[in-house]
Amino acid sequence: MAAKPKAGPSNLREACISEALQIIEDAGIEGLSLREVARRLGVSHQAPYKHFPSRDHILAEILARCFDEFAMFLDQRPPSTDPFIDLRGMGERYMAYAQLHPVKYRLMFNTPMPDPDAHPQMMRNAQRAFALLRDRLKDMKLRPAGEFHPSSASLDAMFVWSTLHGLASILQSDTLRTLQMSDIELQQAMSRCFARLSLALIPLP
Amino acid sequence: MAAKPKAGPSNLREACISEALQIIEDAGIEGLSLREVARRLGVSHQAPYKHFPSRDHILAEILARCFDEFAMFLDQRPPSTDPFIDLRGMGERYMAYAQLHPVKYRLMFNTPMPDPDAHPQMMRNAQRAFALLRDRLKDMKLRPAGEFHPSSASLDAMFVWSTLHGLASILQSDTLRTLQMSDIELQQAMSRCFARLSLALIPLP
DNA sequence: TCGATATAGTTGACATTGTCTACCTCTGTG
DNA sequence: CACAGAGGTAGACAATGTCAACTATATCGA
Numbered sequence: 001m002a003a004k005p006k007a008g009p010s011n012l013r014e015a016c017i018s019e020a021l022q023i024i025e026d027a028g029i030e031g032l033s034l035r036e037v038a039r040r041l042g043v044s045h046q047a048p049y050k051h052f053p054s055r056d057h058i059l060a061e062i063l064a065r066c067f068d069e070f071a072m073f074l075d076q077r078p079p080s081t082d083p084f085i086d087l088r089g090m091g092e093r094y095m096a097y098a099q100l101h102p103v104k105y106r107l108m109f110n111t112p113m114p115d116p117d118a119h120p121q122m123m124r125n126a127q128r129a130f131a132l133l134r135d136r137l138k139d140m141k142l143r144p145a146g147e148f149h150p151s152s153a154s155l156d157a158m159f160v161w162s163t164l165h166g167l168a169s170i171l172q173s174d175t176l177r178t179l180q181m182s183d184i185e186l187q188q189a190m191s192r193c194f195a196r197l198s199l200a201l202i203p204l205p
Numbered sequence: 206m207a208a209k210p211k212a213g214p215s216n217l218r219e220a221c222i223s224e225a226l227q228i229i230e231d232a233g234i235e236g237l238s239l240r241e242v243a244r245r246l247g248v249s250h251q252a253p254y255k256h257f258p259s260r261d262h263i264l265a266e267i268l269a270r271c272f273d274e275f276a277m278f279l280d281q282r283p284p285s286t287d288p289f290i291d292l293r294g295m296g297e298r299y300m301a302y303a304q305l306h307p308v309k310y311r312l313m314f315n316t317p318m319p320d321p322d323a324h325p326q327m328m329r330n331a332q333r334a335f336a337l338l339r340d341r342l343k344d345m346k347l348r349p350a351g352e353f354h355p356s357s358a359s360l361d362a363m364f365v366w367s368t369l370h371g372l373a374s375i376l377q378s379d380t381l382r383t384l385q386m387s388d389i390e391l392q393q394a395m396s397r398c399f400a401r402l403s404l405a406l407i408p409l410p
Numbered sequence: 411t412c413g414a415t416a417t418a419g420t421t422g423a424c425a426t427t428g429t430c431t432a433c434c435t436c437t438g439t440g
Numbered sequence: 441c442a443c444a445g446a447g448g449t450a451g452a453c454a455a456t457g458t459c460a461a462c463t464a465t466a467t468c469g470a
Contacts, residue, residue: 012418012419028317029317030317033455033456033457034456034457034458035455035456035457036456043419043420044419044420044421045420045421045456045457046419046420046421046458046459047418047419047420049457049458049459050417050418050419051418054457054458055456055457055458109374109378110315110374112233112234112235112316113378151390151393154386154390154394155390155393155394155397156397156401158372158375158394158397158398159368159372159394159397159398159401161371161375162367162368162369162371162372162375162398163364163367163368163371164367164371165371165374165375166366166367166368166369166370166371166372166374167363167364167367167371169314169367169370169371169374170363170366170367170370173314181359185359185360188360189359189360189363189364192360192361192363192364193363193364193367195409196361196364196405196406197405199404199405199407200401200402200404200405201401202404204400217447217448238426238427238428239427239428239429240426240427240428241427248448248449249448249449249450250427250449250450251429251430251448251449251450252447252448252449254428254429254430255446255447255448256447259428259429260427260428260429
């Protein structure tokens with residue numbers, strides 16, 4: 001039950017997840033193997049398979065939790081009634097998350113995912129994060145007041161998301177190291193992106 | 206000579222590369238193994254290692270060629286003396302490439318790369334592609350004429366690149382399948398991004 | 411209370427992969 | 441003609457995902 005529902009067993013499941021995440025932090029996604037998880041936990045190489053049918057299943061579980069954490073992180077921003085300021089705050093949280101949890105961010109957005117259809121929980125959590133962004137843009141009335149464009153907010157959300165994701169993705173990609181940009185320049189690039197985003201988000205004719 | 210200049214040997218190197226790419230197209234990056242390459246070519250499992258010291262080396266070679274092809278693709282756009290139109294054309298080429306060669310695009314920008322320092326040719330080719338974009342923005346005079354901001358174009362290039370890369374990356378990521386967007390909506394999203402980008406790229410105060 | 415059953419774990423096995431080392435087999439050149 | 445070296449072959453090794461069989465243990469129904 002709630003207090004101690006098979007304390008030992010289900011602990012292994014949790015332990016596997018956090019240990020797997022730790023391995024990914026240590027050695028990258030390609031360093032993750034269920035055997036390594038088992039080895040670190042001091043159990044047999046097959047024990048994790050009692051809790052996860054395959055390697056993809058543990059990855060999907062990790063991803064589901066990442067999306068969840070990510071969405072909560074986006075929500076923890078200074079409250080504002082001005083939708084523009086609110087969106088800006090969310091954008092800053094977005095970038096902050098990518099900088100604070102680069103491995104998890106890459107895992108969510110820059111790594112081939114397990115088949116979403118096979119892991120609906122992961123899928124739902126991912127959708128929820130996107131909905132947050134789209135709903136902020138719905139509040140912003142980027143179309144003349146009279147018109148009704150239900151999908152317009154989604155399109156603008158795609159635009160904002162693209163820029164945020166692209167920036168975050170580039171900032172932590174190896175590609176940047178090759179462009180020899182300094183940290184200061186990267187900071188400036190981020191500010192510039194926010195400035196340009198603000199310019200772009202005016203009501204369309 | 207030309208007809209049969211060690212027809213077997215040096216051909217094998219090329220054959221490995223194109224076969225490897227084919228494998229990636231068929232089975233994804235995780236389906237690529239040098240043994241599979243050898244198997245498909247009907248040679249021993251060690252033959253490819255005579256031409257590539259390790260799996261990363263063949264990947265780096267493939268990536269170098271992809272970046273090269275990508276840069277050339279960007280350059281093959283309708284010529285225009287108006288820098289705004291020219292940039293727009295390049296953006297459209299960018300998205301077209303991502304759509305025409307999704308596997309290669311993902312390989313370049315959405316997949317962990319071999320260590321750039323260990324593969325300088327790959328790195329140089331990557332830099333060249335970014336320089337193309339930055340130079341277009343240099344032409345655009347996004348700052349008041351009198352001012353001199355050498356790095357300003359780079360910052361704006363980062364912004365444009367972020368949006369393009371983010372959009373391309375999202376468009377082909379699994380994430381989108383979970384958001385249940387139709388093809389028409391995706392097309393609209395692309396148009397919207399270009400429209401917003403145009404709005405954003407006005408001279409800064 | 412006792413036995414059935416499900417759960418969680420162990421051990422052993424198999425195919426696949428990257429990579430190492432040793433061997434063969436041409437081919438051109440002194 | 442010998443021979444050196446490039447290109448290709450063959451065998452071995454450790455690591456991985458996954459399958460199957462076995463064991464211990466705890467829970468539940470009779």
